[in-house]
Amino acid sequence: MFKSFAKPQSSSGVLTFIRGKRISATNPATERIVQQLSVLAAGRKQPKLLNLSNEDIVKHRTIMSAWKLFTRKKKRAEQEQLNQQYESICNAMNDLKETSPALFELASHKEKRLRFPLEMRFPTEYPPNRPWVYNFTGPVKKRK
Amino acid sequence: MLRRVVARGSKEFRRSNSTSSQKVWSNFSKRSPSLKLSNEAINNNLFGKSTDGPGSMISHSRRAAYHSPNEIDSTFAMAYEILEQKAEDLYNQVEKLEQQLAQTKDEESIKQLKDQIDTLLIRAEIQNPEVMYNSSFNDPDSLDKTQPVYRKALEQKWKKYDLMVTMQRLEQLHVIPDTLPTLEPKCDVKIRFGHNSDSEFSHWIVPGEMLPTIAVSQPPTIKIQEFERVDGKNLYSVLLVNPDTPDLPANSFSTTLHYALANVPLDNVDNTIDPSKLLTKGEEYTLADFEPLVPEKNTPTQRACLWVFRQTKPLDIKPVARKHFDIRTFVQEQGLIPVGAHVWRQGFDRSVNQVREMYGLGKGRVFHRVRGIEPLPQ
Amino acid sequence: MSKVFIRQFSKTGISLKPGYSTVHPVHHLVKVEKSNLKPSLKELLVPHDDITSIKYRPYEIDQDRIAEHYTNTLKSDLMLNLYQYDADTIPANPKRSWGVDSPYKLYRPLKKPLGSIRTRGQIKPVTAKNIPEITGVTVHSYNKKALVEPWLDITTRLQVATLTNVKPKQLFAKRNLVEFKLRKGKPVGGKVELTGRDMTQFLSTLIELVLPRIRTFKGIKNSSGDKKGNITFGLTNEDMQFFPEIEAFQDLYPNMNGLHITIKTSASNDEQARTLLSAYGFPFTNA
Numbered sequence: 001m002f003k004s005f006a007k008p009q010s011s012s013g014v015l016t017f018i019r020g021k022r023i024s025a026t027n028p029a030t031e032r033i034v035q036q037l038s039v040l041a042a043g044r045k046q047p048k049l050l051n052l053s054n055e056d057i058v059k060h061r062t063i064m065s066a067w068k069l070f071t072r073k074k075k076r077a078e079q080e081q082l083n084q085q086y087e088s089i090c091n092a093m094n095d096l097k098e099t100s101p102a103l104f105e106l107a108s109h110k111e112k113r114l115r116f117p118l119e120m121r122f123p124t125e126y127p128p129n130r131p132w133v134y135n136f137t138g139p140v141k142k143r144k
Numbered sequence: 145m146l147r148r149v150v151a152r153g154s155k156e157f158r159r160s161n162s163t164s165s166q167k168v169w170s171n172f173s174k175r176s177p178s179l180k181l182s183n184e185a186i187n188n189n190l191f192g193k194s195t196d197g198p199g200s201m202i203s204h205s206r207r208a209a210y211h212s213p214n215e216i217d218s219t220f221a222m223a224y225e226i227l228e229q230k231a232e233d234l235y236n237q238v239e240k241l242e243q244q245l246a247q248t249k250d251e252e253s254i255k256q257l258k259d260q261i262d263t264l265l266i267r268a269e270i271q272n273p274e275v276m277y278n279s280s281f282n283d284p285d286s287l288d289k290t291q292p293v294y295r296k297a298l299e300q301k302w303k304k305y306d307l308m309v310t311m312q313r314l315e316q317l318h319v320i321p322d323t324l325p326t327l328e329p330k331c332d333v334k335i336r337f338g339h340n341s342d343s344e345f346s347h348w349i350v351p352g353e354m355l356p357t358i359a360v361s362q363p364p365t366i367k368i369q370e371f372e373r374v375d376g377k378n379l380y381s382v383l384l385v386n387p388d389t390p391d392l393p394a395n396s397f398s399t400t401l402h403y404a405l406a407n408v409p410l411d412n413v414d415n416t417i418d419p420s421k422l423l424t425k426g427e428e429y430t431l432a433d434f435e436p437l438v439p440e441k442n443t444p445t446q447r448a449c450l451w452v453f454r455q456t457k458p459l460d461i462k463p464v465a466r467k468h469f470d471i472r473t474f475v476q477e478q479g480l481i482p483v484g485a486h487v488w489r490q491g492f493d494r495s496v497n498q499v500r501e502m503y504g505l506g507k508g509r510v511f512h513r514v515r516g517i518e519p520l521p522q
Numbered sequence: 523m524s525k526v527f528i529r530q531f532s533k534t535g536i537s538l539k540p541g542y543s544t545v546h547p548v549h550h551l552v553k554v555e556k557s558n559l560k561p562s563l564k565e566l567l568v569p570h571d572d573i574t575s576i577k578y579r580p581y582e583i584d585q586d587r588i589a590e591h592y593t594n595t596l597k598s599d600l601m602l603n604l605y606q607y608d609a610d611t612i613p614a615n616p617k618r619s620w621g622v623d624s625p626y627k628l629y630r631p632l633k634k635p636l637g638s639i640r641t642r643g644q645i646k647p648v649t650a651k652n653i654p655e656i657t658g659v660t661v662h663s664y665n666k667k668a669l670v671e672p673w674l675d676i677t678t679r680l681q682v683a684t685l686t687n688v689k690p691k692q693l694f695a696k697r698n699l700v701e702f703k704l705r706k707g708k709p710v711g712g713k714v715e716l717t718g719r720d721m722t723q724f725l726s727t728l729i730e731l732v733l734p735r736i737r738t739f740k741g742i743k744n745s746s747g748d749k750k751g752n753i754t755f756g757l758t759n760e761d762m763q764f765f766p767e768i769e770a771f772q773d774l775y776p777n778m779n780g781l782h783i784t785i786k787t788s789a790s791n792d793e794q795a796r797t798l799l800s801a802y803g804f805p806f807t808n809a
Contacts, residue, residue: 033673036680042689049576053198054281055189056212059220060573062273066223067582069230078593079650085598086605086650093607108607113744113793115800116599122591122726122803308559311552320549327550395530444534515532 168232169224169272178288181274190273192217200281220273227271234268262292262373269293289412292373299371302332310486313352319449319487322387323399323471332369333452333484337362338419353488358495360448360488361502363403363434366417368410368452368484377409379455381480382417385471386437388446390511401469402448404431406459431464438500441492442511448488453480581719588722588802592655596801601653604794609647616641642749645790654751654789654798659721661686662713662782664693669708678779679712684767685781686724688714711779727765728783729803732757735764741807742799747792753799754784 096104181187185199197207245257279297287294340346345359384403391398439446456479524541568575617632668675682690690712698706742755762778789795
């Protein structure tokens with residue numbers, strides 16, 4: 001807040017005092033830490049508040065409420081689809097139990113450690129050079 | 145996908161009021177014209193009909209310097225379409241309910257149906273940009289209170305600030321429980337003393353304010369804003385009491401009635417008891433004429449507590465004793481429901497004697513500055 | 523002291539009486555928010571998602587590829603894979619009472635859960651409504667060297683902030699340990715709790731750019747987890763250089779510190795959480 005006072009400087013044996021002169025951080029390492037601290041501090045780095053006109057505020061609110069409605073509908077549809085999928089899983093298992101107990105056993109067998117293949121990737125904006133590996137065999141397991 | 149729809153919207157979107165195949169928000173054949181944004185310049189800017197800049201900015205230089213965010217108009221057009229579609233669905237539901245309402249005879253179910261319609265109408269209009277603009281930037285007094293959506297907006301605004309001020313002051317000044325045990329506020333009660341020409345006292349009074357006697361020497365204008373739907377007219381009563389009248393024999397205070405109105409018919413729009421109404425129909429409404437609080441010298445500050453009640457039945461207009469007025473028994477006997485309250489405070493000041501003369505109240509007592517336990521001369 | 527309000531004409535005011543202090547009753551049913559009545563707080567009280575608020579920050583500014591992949595593909599796959607025919611809810615394994623037959627047992631700390639040290643919540647069968655998902659990520663960096671060199675704390679926090687785009691909370695040493703020169707209350711690093719966009723951004727960096735390039739990284743241990751579906755693993759200070767935020771400016775960060783990354787999921791046990799993480803591309807290992 002306040003400038004630290006400069007130490008009296010002696011040149012040719014006469015002390016000269018310069019009021020208000022800032023003493024610089026002596027050490028480059030210290031300077032770096034001060035800089036890092038200022039990067040972390042949030043003050044003055046906040047973006048300015050957008051000064052929108054009344055019409056644009058109303059437009060923005062309208063857009064946001066429409067977007068909320070849109071996403072809500074989308075989420076509801078997704079959940080609906082999942083519910084249907086779950087129902088058909090249950091139905092299939094019930095059918096299988098009645099028609100073929102052996103297959104039912106196979107279907108209800110759970111792996112102890114269920115893992116997705118490591119080759120699975122998140123889709124990117126552009127497809128890879130080889131979009132689909134047709135003769136994919138999976139990782140080779142070592143056998144003891 | 146979004147981008148594609150935006151591009152489509154920007155070209156097609158031009159809202160017009162003349163075509164016959166109108167969407168619901170631009171169709172004013174059934175909807176009230178008060179749901180429209182009346183300012184032409186703002187309306188044009190909102191719907192992208194003009195390129196003059198925002199009409200809400202009066203200054204030409206500010207308007208010229210202003211830049212809207214990129215693509216806001218085309219995105220707004222698409223958003224408008226989505227929301228209007230939703231509103232249309234809701235209006236279709238309203239139409240069905242209205243058909244049902246026409247056939248219903250039972251009063252209870254009529255009320256239920258009307259409430260349902262109101263909630264649907266609020267949902268259908270609250271996201272309408274024009275309504276949103278009116279309720280957030282226009283003068284609240286100019287809003288059409290017959291529309292449930294505007295009443296809802298006003299109620300939200302009231303609950304956020306005015307209600308809290310009122311309740312805080314009522315509690316801090318012990319208006320509750322000194323006069324009535326509690327209050328469940330239902331409507332916004334505002335008062336002002338219109339006879340004041342001094343700008344210091346002519347505004348709407350903030351609850352708990354200290355006022356000089358001359359500023360309250362005439363009956364106040366009382367505004368009772370209901371937020372619920374009022375079918376026909378409701379009857380209201382108003383009581384102004386002072387629970388701080390010195391009661392020397394009991395070494396205590398008693399309550400005095402200063403003003404009582406009853407059977408005042410009000411609704412959502414006609415919501416003010418003002419001098420013009422009192423001049424024409426004052427006789428019918430008045431139980432006790434207005435008599436301002438005139439605190440005597442060296443008495444403690446006195447509270448003027450104004451209570452507003454909804455009536456369950458019309459009251460008999462007969463004179464009521466002012467002194468030792470028991471407000472709790474009165475309210476219970478007459479079946480009044482407290483819906484709002486207001487309070488201001490008064491002390492002795494140089495205008496008291498003048499007001500006493502005006503109302504013929506005689507000269508007031510002067511108490512000793514230091515209150516003690518010795519019996520006072522009667 | 524208790525306050526008694528005396529209201530007589532000869533004497534009004536508060537008189538204090540010895541005794542317990544009492545809270546005065548409130549006579550109305552409206553909650554008065556005092557902050558609403560302060561004009562100076564008007565700006566701050568605007569909801570943060572309103573554009574007129576000074577705290578407004580747009581967050582849905584781009585496509586969230588990770589979250590979209592989860593909803594479009596992984597969610598239904600997980601539901602199918604975690605489906606169990608006729609599964610019942612497995613009850614929770616809480617701490618047990620010592621009994622009530624002796625007064626000595628009444629205030630005794632509760633007994634450990636049956637067959638375990640840690641408690642476990644109930645495990646519900648996975649249906650369409652409770653498919654496991656990642657709810658948050660905690661990035662925690664505790665720099666032991668900061669106890670000796672206090673400036674390292676600042677560097678560590680800056681490093682966490684750079685990696686996650688969120689300002690970290692300060693961590694403090696919790697107790698005195700003389701042999702480690704540890705004093706209670708010394709600042710020793712930072713941690714952030716990530717959700718939403720920041721979380722998916724951090725996860726995608728981790729999965730696609732950082733973990734594949736760490737040669738020593740075999741995978742997350744299969745034994746990791748807190749029994750409630752939260753998986754933790756660590757990265758050493760040598761691994762930090764693979765983060766693209768740091769990679770290009772390595773000379774600016776000469777003192778890197780490792781991270782503890784906890785991935786919090788809504789799964790009810792660790793095995794389900796591991797299955798979920800493997801769907802995100804995290805490798806698991808027994809070693």
